[in-house]
Every structure is written in structure tokens, then in C-alpha cells.
Amino acid sequence: MSVDHRWSRTPTQWAVRTNDLAKSFGRNVAVAGLDLHVPVGAVHGLLGPNGSGKTTTLRMLLGLVHADRGQMEIFGLRVPERLPEVINRVGAIVESPKFYPSITLRRNLEILAMSLGVNRRRVTEVLLEVGLGGRGDNRFQQCSLGMKQRLAIAATLLKEPQLLIFDEPTNGLDPAGIHEIRTTMRALAEAGRTVLVSSHDLSEIEQVADSVSVIGRGRVIAEGELAEFLSGDEVNVEVEVDNNVVGSEALRRAGFRSTLVGSRLHVTRADGGRPDPRAVARTLAAVDQYPSHLVVSRATLEQAYLDLTADEHLSATQGRPTTAQPGLFGKGVVS
Numbered sequence: 001m002s003v004d005h006r007w008s009r010t011p012t013q014w015a016v017r018t019n020d021l022a023k024s025f026g027r028n029v030a031v032a033g034l035d036l037h038v039p040v041g042a043v044h045g046l047l048g049p050n051g052s053g054k055t056t057t058l059r060m061l062l063g064l065v066h067a068d069r070g071q072m073e074i075f076g077l078r079v080p081e082r083l084p085e086v087i088n089r090v091g092a093i094v095e096s097p098k099f100y101p102s103i104t105l106r107r108n109l110e111i112l113a114m115s116l117g118v119n120r121r122r123v124t125e126v127l128l129e130v131g132l133g134g135r136g137d138n139r140f141q142q143c144s145l146g147m148k149q150r151l152a153i154a155a156t157l158l159k160e161p162q163l164l165i166f167d168e169p170t171n172g173l174d175p176a177g178i179h180e181i182r183t184t185m186r187a188l189a190e191a192g193r194t195v196l197v198s199s200h201d202l203s204e205i206e207q208v209a210d211s212v213s214v215i216g217r218g219r220v221i222a223e224g225e226l227a228e229f230l231s232g233d234e235v236n237v238e239v240e241v242d243n244n245v246v247g248s249e250a251l252r253r254a255g256f257r258s259t260l261v262g263s264r265l266h267v268t269r270a271d272g273g274r275p276d277p278r279a280v281a282r283t284l285a286a287v288d289q290y291p292s293h294l295v296v297s298r299a300t301l302e303q304a305y306l307d308l309t310a311d312e313h314l315s316a317t318q319g320r321p322t323t324a325q326p327g328l329f330g331k332g333v334v335s
């Protein structure tokens with residue numbers, strides 16, 4: 001069973017936290033003991049491959065799906081029990097919202113505001129907030145997908161929520177639309193709101209998020225500030241050798257970790273330190289594996305993600321529990 005020291009921190013530091021959250025659909029395990037921590041006032045990425053349990057997690061938070069076990073809190077209040085008290089502080093897009101195609105963006109929002117009991121004046125404010133201030137009179141059906149998605153975000157802002165939950169908001173958008181949504185999410189965080197955004201797209205999260213939870217098969221594999229994943233000191237060494245098995249075994253004995261990505265071994269230090277490219281080359285040469293390529297690069301979230309999911313896969317095949325990475329939001333997780 002996992003013991004998470006962060007679960008005992010003050011609730012006000014977290015917009016969302018979950019503890020040992022689980023959900024299965026029949027025999028299909030969607031979420032498998034998920035410990036999630038979303039800090040207040042930032043963009044937090046929920047990053048994981050398709051089918052890793054992101055949507056199910058968000059739906060459980062919003063009371064759309066019942067959890068099998070575990071606890072969830074939004075702004076320190078237990079949900080779903082206290083959802084009625086907290087729901088007005090939450091805006092979410094977890095499936096495509098419906099708008100009237102033949103009327104303007106402004107009119108669409110006015111109708112929605114009326115149904116929510118929100119003052120019409122708020123419509124102008126939310127249009128401005130998502131960068132649609134000059135587009136309110138455009139008909140919905142004439143808008144680009146990016147504008148439609150920004151309208152959806154504007155709709156979630158009508159109630160002035162402090163937490164926004166977006167499930168894959170850039171899906172299906174072209175680069176311009178993706179850029180618009182990214183800018184909008186950043187602006188929301190700059191205005192003091194918390195944005196919890198799911199994505200399977202590493203570069204997307206890398207560009208927009210302040211912190212991230214990497215999800216694999218329904219569990220949080222790693223969690224922390226993005227800067228921790230992309231630390232300036234962090235260096236990747238990539239090598240190409242004739243025999244990857246011999247090469248990675250020699251590296252392992254010398255205190256390195258290696259992950260095969262394409263034809264290259266990505267090398268890090270097992271103790272989390274910075275790998276010395278010369279030591280890597282020496283280690284490989286000692287077992288007759290002279291690198292045909294040796295590339296030194298700054299770590300990316302992609303690399304961290306590949307390393308982490310490689311570990312998780314190894315854990316599964318060896319039947320031992322996944323260990324989340326230490327140093328996350330300054331605290332360790334013990335499995």
C-alpha cells in the first residue's frame with residue numbers, strides 16, 4: 001500500500017488531491033490507486049497515454065462517475081459528498097459542450113448566463129478573458145475550432161470558478177488553435193485561477209504547465225514542478241552501440257540507467273545525478289561497445305516521461321509495485 005506524506009499537508013495548498021482513488025469498469029481497471037496533487041493557482045498537466053485513466057479521474061472529481069474506493073478533495077472539501085458546496089468554484093470541459101450554431105457567440109453565452117442565474121454583464125468579461133472580445137458578434141457556425149473551444153472556456157468562466165478542468169482541450173485543433181488555447185490557459189493561471197488540463201501530448205504540457213502528474217495505467221508515476229523535470233543541470237546522454245543488451249548491462253553495473261528509445265540508449269545516472277558523457281563512453285568501450293553516436297542534450301519532459309513509463313513497465317513485468325519519484329513538490333512518496 002502506498003503511503004503519501006503529502007496527503008497530510010494543509011488542504012488549502014491543493015486545489016485538488018486524491019488518495020488511493022480507484023475505478024474499474026467490469027474487469028477493465030481504469031484508475032488503480034491514484035494519488036494526485038494539484039497546487040493552487042497554476043496550470044497543472046495530467047499527462048498520460050491514451051487509456052491511462054485521465055478522463056475517468058476527471059469525471060470522478062466532477063461527480064460524473066462513482067469511485068470504487070479512495071478519497072478526493074477539491075479546495076479541501078471531500079467530493080462527491082460536498083460537491084454541491086464546491087461546484088460553483090469549478091468550471092469544466094470534459095466533453096464537447098453544445099452551442100447554438102446560427103446565433104452569435106455573445107448570444108450563446110447570454111442564454112447560458114441566464115440559465116445559470118449569472119448577470120449578463122459577465123458575458124462581456126468572459127469574452128475578453130479568452131481573447132474573444134472583438135468576436136462576440138460572430139455566428140458560432142462561422143468560427144474556427146480554436147474560437148469554438150475558447151467559447152467553451154468562456155462558458156466555464158461565467159460562474160467565476162477558481163478551478164478549471166479541461167480534458168484534452170486542444171484535441172483536433174490546428175497549430176493556431178492550439179496556440180490560442182495555450183495562451184488562454186496561461187492567462188487564466190496568471191489571473192490566479194487553477195487549471196487542471198489533461199493531455200497525452202508531452203510537448204503540449206511542456207509548453208503550458210507549471211507542474212505535472214505523469215499517469216500510467218491508472219496511477220501517478222511521477223508528480224512535480226515542470227522545472228524539476230526540465231532542470232537546467234539535467235543532461236541526457238544518448239548513445240548508439242552495436243549491442244544494446246551488453247551496453248545497458250555495463251552501464252547498469254557502472255551506476256547508470258539506460259532506456260532504449262528507437263535505436264539509441266538514453267542514459268541517466270541511477271542516483272539522479274548528472275551523467276558524465278566521458279564516463280558513459282569509457283564504460284561502453286570497456287565492454288567493446290564503442291559508441292557510434294554520442295549525443296549530449298538537455299533533459300526534456302519527453303525523456304523524463306519515457307524513463308518513467310519504462311520503469312513502470314518494468315515494475316509490472318517484475319510484479320513489484322510502482323514507486324513514484326521522490327522530490328515531488330518537495331516531498332517523497334513511499335510505496
Ligand SMILES: Nc1ncnc2c1ncn2[C@@H]1O[C@H](COP(=O)(O)OP(=O)(O)OP(=O)(O)O)[C@@H](O)[C@H]1O
Binds near residue numbers: 048049
Ligand atoms: N464508461 C466506460 N466503460 C468501460 N470502460 C471504460 C469507460 N470509461 C473508460 N473506460 C476504460 O478505462 C480506461 C481508461 O480510460 P480513460 O478514458 O479514463 O483514459 P484516458 O487516459 O482519458 O484516455 P483517452 O485519452 O484515450 O481518453 C480505458 O481502458 C477505457 O477503455
